[in-house]
Amino acid sequence: MNITIIVFTALFLFVALLGLFGSRWRAGDLSQLHEWGLGGRSFGTLITWFLLGGDLYTAYTFIAVPALMFGAGANGFFAVPYAALMYPMLFMAFPRLWSVSNKRGYITAADFVRGRFGHRGLALAVAVTGLVAVMPYIALQLVGMQVVIAALGLDYAVTFPLLGSVSVPLIAAFCVLAAFTYTSGLRGTALIAVVKDLLVYITVLVAIIIIPAQLGGYAKIFAAVPPKQLLLPPAPEGSLGASFAYMSLAVGSLLALFLYPHSVTGLLSSSSRHVIRRNAIVLPAYSVALALIALLGYMAIASGVKEMPEYAAGFKSFGNNFAVPALFLHLFPGWFAGFAFAAIAIGALMPASIMAIACGNMFTRNIFKDFIAPDCTPQTEAKVAKLVAFTAKLGALFFVLKLQTAYAIQLQLLGGIWICQTVPAVLLGLYVRLDPRGLLAGWAAGVGVGTWMVAELSFKSSVYPLHLLGWTVPCYAALSALLVNLVVSWLLTLILRATGNASLSDETLAADYG
DSSP, rough: OOOHHHHHHHHHHHHHHHHHHGOOOOOTTSHHHHHHGGGGGBBOOOHHHHHHHHHSOHHHHHHHHHHEEEEEEEGGGHHHHHHHHHHHHHHHHHHHHHHHHHHHHHHHSSHOOOHOOOOOOOHHHHHHHHHHHHHHHHHHHHHHHHHHHHHHOOOOOEEEEETTTHHHHHHHHHHHHHHHHHHHHHHHHHHHHHHHHHHHHHHHHHHHHHHHHHHHHHHHHHSSGGGGGGOOOOOOOOOOOHHHHHHHHHHHHHHHHHTTTHHHHHHHHHHOOOOOOOHHHTTTTHHHHHHHHHHHHEEEEEETTSSSHHHHHHHHHHHGGGGGHHHHHHOOHHHEEEEEEEEHHHHHHHHHHHHHHHHHHHHHHIIIIIIIIOOOOOHHHHHHHHHHHHHHHHHHHHHHSSSHHHHHHHHHHHHHHHHTTTTIIIIGGTTOOOOHHHHHHHHHHOOOOOOOHHTTTTTTEEEEEEETEEEEEEEEEEHHHHHHHHHHHHHHHHHHHHTTOOOOOOOOOOGOOO
């Protein structure tokens, strides 16, 4: 066993034990859903910073953002500005969500929607949207794990009925993930987030110093990148071009990111609304790290990674996603390559865990309790959430093993469009109250239009060209669909209020938001 695998295995086992220890850290009654699924709402500024950072900046981010820069160039950089722009929204809006959720005992965004609008159907729509949107995210974390396993050369496999040939290391990683998530809940995830983020920061800092030094400096790196990959493509005549598409992607993505169930779970686990505001101020440090991670794609181009045997070995299965692992294998000493791969692998475990927990919370509260067993005990709630979290991970594993990675990417692309359609009910619902029937109709219209747009593009892109007044406007489908959503929601609300049929049910009070 070479030094790369030894270092990787040691760090991975340490994190596995740390996750299992999480059930004893800040001990609480894990038979209660708010204790298992929200860590008892007890995390302070530092733990929340690690948890949200690890939740938002995942292993697949570490792999995919540089891969996009490596293959497509400047378009891949869009994640950096939107990640920075979303923090003012976090500062303004989400302390209100924390306050009302804490006072009313809400566990999920759909809980808030049900209480705010008094409409179980609308809450169900928000819950189902969240569940469907987050599942491909879990699968993509396992894809990131697969890339690391391939880079390490750990291609041991066994054959199972129905599943066929299965990677033993991937199954082992799945078992670790399932074990600490079930036993420790969000506490174990938070502990792992601390280690994961420290490993990522060390890896990034070393990479941006050592790799450019080996390649002759940043000037030579940028000089080696083809000019067309350094800039956005020019707009054709009569079109607003890539710059507007880039901007719309950023705006749509920043609206959606903190509405994903795992993001809401991380936020609601905070000990106070002030913790969220402090994190809105300090979390941009991760955007700096993301910008540096993106530059790894250009470093891979400058290093000639396409000619490396390490890249050729992984290209067939993983394409451009193998650029960064090949770069690390080629330019890092073996022990530090193992360290970097451990950072990526642990960066898959941690977000996959909180995503699965969010699935458990949402299914239990907004489907099981609302529609199947309204009189269930708190202990039953927690048990169901744990089982659903395990099922979500198992479904993601089956998806990765039996279906093409492209399907997970396509569903994740659709998930961003769908989750954006919850903006009127959740984000705007913190400030204004539209009629829930109008919101439900708007949600359905937005989901339908957004899905149609992506289907028209054969699921290869989420930027749909709109033809307006002789101009072609390439716009992120989520944003176009959200405009349809808002128009339908407002019009139906006005009609229902004008006819005296407005719904006035709202269990929240103005004081709950402060």
